[in-house]
Amino acid sequence: MTRRKPPQLPLPTRDGVGPSCVGLSAGPWPTIAEFLIERFPAITRAAWTARIEANDVIDEHGVPVTLARRYQSPLRVYYYRTLEAEAHIPFEEQILFQDDELLVVDKPPFVPVTPTGKYLQQSLLVRLKRKLGLDDLVPMHRIDRSTSGLVLFSVRAATRGAYQAMFPERRIDKHYEAVVPWQEGVSSVPETYRSRLVDDDHFMRVREVPGEPNSxxxxxxxxxxxxxxxxxxSPVTGRKHQLRVHCQALGMPIVNDPIYPVLLPEGADDFDKPLQLLAKSLSFIDPLTGERRSFTSPRQLLLTPR
Incomplete structure (x- = not known):
């Protein structure tokens, strides 16, 4: 089967950041500029004006958007996301393996894998694009911002699908380590834990409910x-916060967890107390070469944590 070549984006990657895209649906806006200003209220009118005048807002055909250009739909518009102020995260990633197809990185805690919220240049993906000059780099999976350890990236779009298929088909073995409180004579864990996880009322959390297990x-x-x-x-399934919720349900929440059992306020990061959850190892049969690939994080958790 011939794989379709991904479309060429009208804006190149710049300083490690690829262009963001927004679709223009039917609406009452007189101009594309007015739509963007209303659609993204966190970005000021002056900021949008500056981006448009710098030709940093382009439609899917490569035509620059001007301040006076009338609104039209359907149409995709591309632009660069920026942050006026972004806090520095004082931890560095470590590249463990790189070839023409794959990149394996040991991620430090507090660093998100991809841009999100108040993190852009400090995300792992943007850091790596800047450092390595690999504009087509894409993570094959994600681990939480608080979690440290291994992340697998695809280097080339042409072979990406073969590696992506390993995850839903469960052809990749992932193992984590975690430090939890323990009471001699009281604490115990089952060899296998299953439960049904659903979204909680707060978007940051998930919770267990009765019913057919999905984790x-x-x-x-x-x-x-x-x-x-x-x-x-060793997760068999890959539900959001699965390991953290399962440990919490067993009465041993992972040490320094900022979400379970108590959700700490945004901005409460304590760099001296990282979450004691580590994506320790992953292994798989390479779908291109048939070889067994195995990787292990050199990072060690503190059994007597701070």
Missing amino acids: ETHIAVQEVRDGHALLKL
């Missing part, structure tokens, strides 16, 4: 010391 984790205790245990967690 499954294998659990093994690796070491116990000083009131804490080091767990090996």
